[in-house]
Amino acid sequence: MDSGSWHIEKRSTLRNDSFTGEENVQETGCLSIIVLGASGDLAKKKTFPALFHLFAQGFLQSDEVHIFGYARSKISDDDLRNRIRGYLVQGKTSDAVQLEEVSKFLKLIKYVSGSYDSAEGFQKLDKEISEHEVSRNSAEGTSRRLFYFALPPSVYPSVCKMIKHYCMNKSDLGGWTRIVVEKPFGKDLASAEKLSSQIGELFDEPQIYRIDHYLGKELVQNLLVLRFANRFFLPLWNRDNIDNVQIVFREDFGTEGRGGYFDEYGIIRDIIQNHLLQVLCLVAMEKPISLKPEHIRDEKVKVLQSVLPIKDEEVVLGQYEGYRDDPTVPDHSNTPTFATMVLRIHNERWEGVPFIMKAGKALSSRKAEIRVQFKDVPGDIFRCKKQGRNEFVIRLQPSEAMYMKLTVKKPGLEMSTVQSELDLSYRQRYQGVTIPEAYERLILDTIRGDQQHFVRRDELKAAWEIFTPLLHRIDNGEVKSLPYKPGSRGPAKADELLEKAGYVQTHGYIWIPPTL
Numbered sequence: 001m002d003s004g005s006w007h008i009e010k011r012s013t014l015r016n017d018s019f020t021g022e023e024n025v026q027e028t029g030c031l032s033i034i035v036l037g038a039s040g041d042l043a044k045k046k047t048f049p050a051l052f053h054l055f056a057q058g059f060l061q062s063d064e065v066h067i068f069g070y071a072r073s074k075i076s077d078d079d080l081r082n083r084i085r086g087y088l089v090q091g092k093t094s095d096a097v098q099l100e101e102v103s104k105f106l107k108l109i110k111y112v113s114g115s116y117d118s119a120e121g122f123q124k125l126d127k128e129i130s131e132h133e134v135s136r137n138s139a140e141g142t143s144r145r146l147f148y149f150a151l152p153p154s155v156y157p158s159v160c161k162m163i164k165h166y167c168m169n170k171s172d173l174g175g176w177t178r179i180v181v182e183k184p185f186g187k188d189l190a191s192a193e194k195l196s197s198q199i200g201e202l203f204d205e206p207q208i209y210r211i212d213h214y215l216g217k218e219l220v221q222n223l224l225v226l227r228f229a230n231r232f233f234l235p236l237w238n239r240d241n242i243d244n245v246q247i248v249f250r251e252d253f254g255t256e257g258r259g260g261y262f263d264e265y266g267i268i269r270d271i272i273q274n275h276l277l278q279v280l281c282l283v284a285m286e287k288p289i290s291l292k293p294e295h296i297r298d299e300k301v302k303v304l305q306s307v308l309p310i311k312d313e314e315v316v317l318g319q320y321e322g323y324r325d326d327p328t329v330p331d332h333s334n335t336p337t338f339a340t341m342v343l344r345i346h347n348e349r350w351e352g353v354p355f356i357m358k359a360g361k362a363l364s365s366r367k368a369e370i371r372v373q374f375k376d377v378p379g380d381i382f383r384c385k386k387q388g389r390n391e392f393v394i395r396l397q398p399s400e401a402m403y404m405k406l407t408v409k410k411p412g413l414e415m416s417t418v419q420s421e422l423d424l425s426y427r428q429r430y431q432g433v434t435i436p437e438a439y440e441r442l443i444l445d446t447i448r449g450d451q452q453h454f455v456r457r458d459e460l461k462a463a464w465e466i467f468t469p470l471l472h473r474i475d476n477g478e479v480k481s482l483p484y485k486p487g488s489r490g491p492a493k494a495d496e497l498l499e500k501a502g503y504v505q506t507h508g509y510i511w512i513p514p515t516l
């Protein structure tokens with residue numbers, strides 16, 4: 001294979017290094033995917049398009065799979081198909097092959113209407129699924145049922161009960177029933193633990209896939225490879241060499257119609273407690289014994305349990321001006337739409353290294369990145385300090401890339417130094433390659449039974465333990481959100497905190513993603 005090309009493997013070779021090797025995992029046979037909350041935003045924007053892309057690439061076979069949408073709305077099969085059609089391919093397409101794929105995919109979808117807490121709807125759903133299984137001549141033990149919760153978490157407990165009572169896979173001989181649950185998993189430690197217990201009474205941990213879509217992003221998936229397959233990084237990745245780490249999420253738009261949901265949660269629950277913390281785990285964890293999901297998740301839990309309580313003086317909160325204009329947001333809301341905070345990991349590798357988490361909406365740009373800043377060179381004869389420190393930056397989005405900022409001799413006759421970079425920009429290096437959507441990969445993992453990129457119950461608990469005290473102080477109004485202008489960098493105090501934590505900015509240096 002050409003080193004510059006990169007293919008998605010067809011399902012015959014589908015199996016990855018992290019596969020657990022369990023004997024009884026059923027990977028073929030009749031597959032029913034049930035999207036609960038099919039009438040909603042996530043379902044149309046993410047879940048159905050991800051299923052379509054898997055179908056178009058041959059990972060879902062039309063002779064095996066059937067997709068069911070379930071929600072309360074009284075709509076027909078065709079209504080649902082028409083709602084999602086426009087989201088399956090980007091932009092308008094007149095490509096006959098693509099249109100044919102879309103129409104084949106839509107034919108696999110059936111809609112069932114019912115409530116989330118009544119037997120009737122779920123009995124009807126079970127009947128439809130069973131009919132599909134019979135029509136596919138599914139042998140005993142080969143029917144697989146995947147329930148995707150594209151629903152508000154408030155209905156998770158009742159939906160779990162309904163599935164458990166009425167919709168489980170009928171055979172004891174193999175096959176399986178799995179559930180995929182979306183964040184937010186609770187609002188604090190107590191509510192998350194309650195939700196986990198409610199679900200845990202009905203389903204075993206291997207049946208529960210707590211999805212965090214950041215774990216499906218290409219460069220997040222690359223983190224373990226980078227750290228543990230490259231000799232470069234092994235000796236450098238510690239407190240002796242690294243001064244500080246920033247994990248950053250910025251969006252250049254506000255809450256846009258989701259103000260009601262957002263105001264209950266805020267940026268810490270929406271982004272930092274889950275997406276950014278998962279990234280921190282992969283940056284900071286020790287090397288797992290193997291790539292088996294449990295080995296990886298064991299190491300993630302250890303890092304989370306080593307995080308010290310967050311200090312109020314190492315937190316800056318912000319709320320963009322105009323946020324409260326949304327009629328669904330209370331007039332006196334203190335909910336942060338921006339937060340910067342320092343997390344400190346109390347272990348041998350990271351003692352003294354600040355992990356600066358930053359997330360904000362309605363800022364000047366949209367990007368997510370990890371920025372590892374190295375310490376100054378000791379006994380520097382070039383006075384490079386003026387040029388700036390070495391940094392290793394992993395750009396998660398947009399323009400996926402990793403680049404290393406370093407000091408080099410300025411080309412020319414003079415002996416002077418300049419800040420430059422070693423740049424691996426994906427668009428340039430892997431031309432013509434489509435990077436799969438996070439949801440696409442993660443749904444594929446749920447079908448394969450690979451939980452490596454999903455959050456385990458003890459991991460979730462440890463994550464909430466870190467943030468719950470601070471969140472309660474914010475909810476009680478003890479920590480205030482500072483106003484900031486939409487389209488800005490956020491409150492100026494956040495930059496001051498960054499500097500106090502030890503980050504040294506290289507003035508005059510901007511990385512520009514290369515163009516072809």
Ligand SMILES: NC(=O)C1=CN([C@@H]2O[C@H](COP(=O)(O)OP(=O)(O)OC[C@H]3O[C@@H](n4cnc5c(N)ncnc54)[C@H](OP(=O)(O)O)[C@@H]3O)[C@@H](O)[C@H]2O)C=CC1
Pocket residue numbers: 037038039040041042043071072073116149150151152153154155182183184
């Ligand atoms: N939208 C997004 O971009 C993201 C969403 N998520 C999470 O995914 C899940 C679904 O999100 P999203 O699709 O935006 O949510 P929606 O608000 O669109 O809800 C999905 C469906 O659930 C039903 N529903 C809505 N509110 C209630 C309620 N109070 N009680 C019972 N049923 C209700 C509605 O269907 P009907 O009335 O027809 O039954 C609705 O179509 C949530 O947990 C969300 O936090 C996570 C990441 C991103």
Ligand SMILES: O=C1O[C@H](COP(=O)(O)O)[C@@H](O)[C@H](O)[C@H]1O
Pocket residue numbers: 213251270271368
């Ligand atoms: O989970 C969420 O993520 C999106 C950002 O996702 P991305 O893949 O586009 O970075 C965020 O807009 C939303 O508020 C949050 O709920």
